[in-house]
Amino acid sequence: MPWEQLLEQCLKNPRIDRLLEENRITPESAQSLSAIQDLVYVSDNNGRLHEMFPGTIVKQAGRVLEAGAETEVVIGQAGEIDVAVIDLEVDRWNVGYGRNWIGFNARKWAKNEASYLGFIRSALEQDRRPSEADSILELDSAEARRVVLRTLAKRVWEADFESYSRFTGQKLIFKTGDETVQNIIEGGGGICSEKVQALKFLTDNLGYESEYLLAGPNARKPVPEERLRELLTTFEFGFSKRFMRYWQHMALLYHLDGVDIIVDATNGNIPFLFLEGPEAEGMLNCREKVPVSVRMSLHEESFYYHRVSQDIPENLLFALEGWIPEADLIQVIENELGLIITEGFYVTPLLYKSRREFLDLERQYKGACESVGLPCVVDEEWSLDSEIGREFAGQHPLASGRVMASRQHxxxxxxxxxGLEHEAGMVIVGLGR
Structure with a gap:
C-alpha cells in the first residue's frame, strides 16, 4: 500500500471509536494519536484536517519515501506473538510555523465540549446558585461576559503552578490549552505558558477576543521582536538570555465590550491580575511602564508586560510543544520553576552523580536561602520526611503525592x-507567606 494511502487511513482518518470499542487501542493512545494528527496535518477554521504541513517528510528504515512509494512490512513481536508491522517515521524538522490556531482549538473543543462546558459551569457555581450560573452563561450582557472572564481566570489562577504533571500521568513534555484544562479538572495545573493557553482556549471558544502579552524580569525596553523570531528559527539559545527574558512569562490582554483588560491567571506567586483603565494603560505604556513586583521563590523581581506581534508567542508555544524535546527539563531546572510553587512552598529536584556534587549543591541552596531568611531542607533522598516536607504534604496532599510519583520519569x-547514573534528591523551601 502506498504510504500516502496508509497514513490517510491510519493517521488522518482512523476509526478511533471502533478501535476503542474493540480494545485495539487504549484511551491514552487515542489521545496521543490525536496529538500526532495536529502536528502532522493542517486544519481549517472548523477543525477539519487537510494536507500535511509543508516540509513534512515520511521515512521508513531511515529512507525518505518518495510520492507513491510502497511501504514494507516487517515482523515484530508483541510479547511472544509475531506481528506484522509497518514502521513509519514522520520527520517534521523542516516544517514551518503553519498551525491554524483557530482550527486547532476548534478541533480540541469539539472532541470534549461537554467536559469544558462543565468546567466553566462548575467554576461559576462555586459561589452561585445553578440557576444564576445558567443565566450568566447566556453571555447576553457586558456584566455577564465580565463575570465569566474573571471567574474562569481566577479558577485557572487557583490551580497548581506545577511541573510535576510532566512526569506523571500522561507525562506530557508541554501541555496545550485543552490539555491544561483537563489537567486542572483532574486536580493539577501548569506553568504560565500552559495556564495562559488554558484560559485563552476556554474564552476563545466562548467568543472572547484576546491576545498574548509577553513579560519578564527587568524587561523594560521594547521587545526585541526580530531577535526572538531569529531564536525561534535557529533554536540557538546560548548567550541569548538577555532576549529570552522577554518571553519568560505570558499573560493575556482582552478586548471586551470596548474595554482592554489585562488578565494574568498564572500564579506561581505572581498576583492575580484583572486590570483595566489607567492601571492597564500604565503597565503597557511604552515610555513609563509600571512593573509588577514578583517573588516566585527566593528573589523579588520587577516584571514588565508588553504587547507583541502575535506570531512570536504563538510560534513559541508551537515550538515548546513540538520542537524543543527537553522543554520539560528546561522549565524545571534551567528556568528554576521546580516541580511546584505555592504560596508557602517551593519544591524542586536535586540531581547529582556523587556525594561531593550533592554537598556542593546543598551548600549553594542553603546559602541562597539563608541570604534571604527562608528555611529550607536539602535532602539527598527523594523524600518529604522533614518538618517542612510534612507541612507541605499536609497542606497539599494531592500535589505532594504527585511530586513523590514524579521521581522515576x-x-x-x-x-x-x-548521562546515566544520576541520583535524585529534593529541595523544599518554606516561602513564609
Missing part, C-alpha cells in the same frame, strides 16, 4: 539528556 528523562 524525571530521573529517566534527566539521565537520557545528561
Amino acid at each position: 524525571l530521573l529517566s528523562r534527566y539521565n537520557a539528556s545528561e
Whole structure:
C-alpha cells in the first residue's frame, strides 16, 4: 500500500471509536494519536484536517519515501506473538510555523465540549446558585461576559503552578490549552505558558477576543521582536538570555465590550491580575511602564508586560510543544520553576552523580536561602520526611503525592539528556507567606 494511502487511513482518518470499542487501542493512545494528527496535518477554521504541513517528510528504515512509494512490512513481536508491522517515521524538522490556531482549538473543543462546558459551569457555581450560573452563561450582557472572564481566570489562577504533571500521568513534555484544562479538572495545573493557553482556549471558544502579552524580569525596553523570531528559527539559545527574558512569562490582554483588560491567571506567586483603565494603560505604556513586583521563590523581581506581534508567542508555544524535546527539563531546572510553587512552598529536584556534587549543591541552596531568611531542607533522598516536607504534604496532599510519583520519569528523562547514573534528591523551601 502506498504510504500516502496508509497514513490517510491510519493517521488522518482512523476509526478511533471502533478501535476503542474493540480494545485495539487504549484511551491514552487515542489521545496521543490525536496529538500526532495536529502536528502532522493542517486544519481549517472548523477543525477539519487537510494536507500535511509543508516540509513534512515520511521515512521508513531511515529512507525518505518518495510520492507513491510502497511501504514494507516487517515482523515484530508483541510479547511472544509475531506481528506484522509497518514502521513509519514522520520527520517534521523542516516544517514551518503553519498551525491554524483557530482550527486547532476548534478541533480540541469539539472532541470534549461537554467536559469544558462543565468546567466553566462548575467554576461559576462555586459561589452561585445553578440557576444564576445558567443565566450568566447566556453571555447576553457586558456584566455577564465580565463575570465569566474573571471567574474562569481566577479558577485557572487557583490551580497548581506545577511541573510535576510532566512526569506523571500522561507525562506530557508541554501541555496545550485543552490539555491544561483537563489537567486542572483532574486536580493539577501548569506553568504560565500552559495556564495562559488554558484560559485563552476556554474564552476563545466562548467568543472572547484576546491576545498574548509577553513579560519578564527587568524587561523594560521594547521587545526585541526580530531577535526572538531569529531564536525561534535557529533554536540557538546560548548567550541569548538577555532576549529570552522577554518571553519568560505570558499573560493575556482582552478586548471586551470596548474595554482592554489585562488578565494574568498564572500564579506561581505572581498576583492575580484583572486590570483595566489607567492601571492597564500604565503597565503597557511604552515610555513609563509600571512593573509588577514578583517573588516566585527566593528573589523579588520587577516584571514588565508588553504587547507583541502575535506570531512570536504563538510560534513559541508551537515550538515548546513540538520542537524543543527537553522543554520539560528546561522549565524545571534551567528556568528554576521546580516541580511546584505555592504560596508557602517551593519544591524542586536535586540531581547529582556523587556525594561531593550533592554537598556542593546543598551548600549553594542553603546559602541562597539563608541570604534571604527562608528555611529550607536539602535532602539527598527523594523524600518529604522533614518538618517542612510534612507541612507541605499536609497542606497539599494531592500535589505532594504527585511530586513523590514524579521521581522515576524525571530521573529517566534527566539521565537520557545528561548521562546515566544520576541520583535524585529534593529541595523544599518554606516561602513564609
